[in-house]
Amino acid sequence: MESPCVNICKLDKAKRVCTGCGRTTDEIRRWAGMGKAQRRAIMERLKKRPS
Numbered sequence: 001m002e003s004p005c006v007n008i009c010k011l012d013k014a015k016r017v018c019t020g021c022g023r024t025t026d027e028i029r030r031w032a033g034m035g036k037a038q039r040r041a042i043m044e045r046l047k048k049r050p051s
Helices: 025-033 036-047
Strands: none
16 A cells, blocks of 8 residues: 655644644554554545645
């Protein structure tokens, strides 16, 4: 599965979210060890976020 990373790795420290891909710091840290279902759920959530 693709990664949602867009190579704009800038963290909003207050929200603990990457402003590039929209993942939380926890999601970024755990991404490599996640199963397909977990990754798919994150990808779906990210598709719905405002641009």
